[in-house]
Amino acid sequence: MPETMRAVDIQGKTGPATSLHITDIPKPVPAAAQVLVKVKCFGLNRMDLLQREGLYPLPPQAGPILGVEFSGTIESLGSPQEEGFKIGDQVFGLAYGGAYAEYIAVYTKMVVHKPSHFSWEEAAGIPETWITALQAIYVIGEFTPGKSILWHAGASSVSIAGIQLSAADSASKVLATARQDSKCAFVVDELGATAAFNTTSSNWSEEVLKATDGKGVDIIVDYLGASYFQGNLDAVAKDGRIVHLGCMGGTKLPEGVDISGFIKKRIRFEGSSLRSRDMEYQGKLRDQLVQHALPKFEKGEYKIFVEKVFPWEQVAEAHQLMESNKVKGKIICRIS
Structure with missing residues (x-):
């Protein structure tokens, strides 16, 4: 036996x-x-x-x-x-x-x-969270010092790791989103993010553009999928990278999504898993x-x-x- x-x-x-x-x-x-x-x-x-x-x-x-x-x-x-x-x-x-x-x-x-x-x-x-964050930043996002980055679900374990990595490696701006004010405060006060936006009470993509003087962010790390798809296209900078790691916000895009940003901004959207x-x-x-x-x-x-x-x-x-x-x-x- x-x-x-x-x-x-x-x-x-x-x-x-x-x-x-x-x-x-x-x-x-x-x-x-x-x-x-x-x-x-x-x-x-x-x-x-x-x-x-x-x-x-x-x-x-x-x-x-x-x-x-x-x-x-x-x-x-x-x-x-x-x-x-x-x-x-x-x-x-x-x-x-x-x-x-x-x-x-x-x-x-x-x-x-x-x-x-x-x-x-x-x-x-x-192991899982920090290795996933490293993969998202460096392998998929092609981060280098001076680039700006946005972490969705900022109080999630992967984003907690990623925000710290980004700040330590001299990102020009480290932005985040969350669905609660307390989580937004946490990622700024405890993790050192530049700013965080509550997605339930603000137009987060507009806030990201304001925070980057209209340029948008160089890298977006997203776990939501369909519900944030248009916002990501609006908030990403020219020649930006959108790293797609999950579909917590659904997999079917709503009617009216405008994908012209892929061409206008030369965006690369890449999904990955570990x-x-x-x-x-x-x-x-x-x-x-x-x-x-x-x-x-x-x-x-x-x-x-x-x-x-x-x-x-x-x-x-x-x-x-x-x-x-x-x-x-x-x-x-x-x-x-």
Whole structure:
């Protein structure tokens, strides 16, 4: 009989947050170039909600267990020696899935040594969000110092990372949007954004143009899709980049959308995802995280914002809190 472990499963394979429950499943065995990590904490992401509802296109490497980011200790090695890692090492990392469990087998290319001053909760909130932000800024957005950038959903975890990265790397202006005044204040006062605009009480695209003296922003990072599509075209600068990472505002454009900006402004609109990428692509971004961001974490220049930590037995309540859209930062579950 194979060894078993506890993991979060979905009653009926898909369903509401209340369908989440802890059950026993086979314990993974690490293959070559992998380590087996005993999970201390895992982070929640918007894709987890979509996957739970059966609305997320899973890559072939992902199994049915939710979760792509975690922190923990190395329990065993897939090979007698894995370069740079040993049993007992404290690590955090990114996986294709399976982090909502007591153990996870993950490739060493996607594992990072945890700095001693990071809590388990903080470390579990880094991989997916900060790597996604790095990808959006540098790989897709082609950011260079002096460019301006707009982050939608400014109090979301990816934008919290992105705003800090943009400000530290000398963006001329770091703008953001949010749906609550308190979140707008948070991204300006706590994260250092130049300005933030409430999309429920203002015409945010007009405000962006005012803030940039009519030029618009060089890079827009968007998770909303259809509902912000026209506004993005209006607010982006000539030769600008719109980085499309999600469709929380729908996928069908309303009648009357004017796409002439693509030609008039020479706009590049590019969609991307991280989870569907191959190991080589993800590994390069992991290396960028280690080289570009980790030193500033260690100096305290970058902050990890954790909204709330749940015991993993309350994972359903954690999902419900994320669904409320009232959080600023990461939601983390800790395995007892």
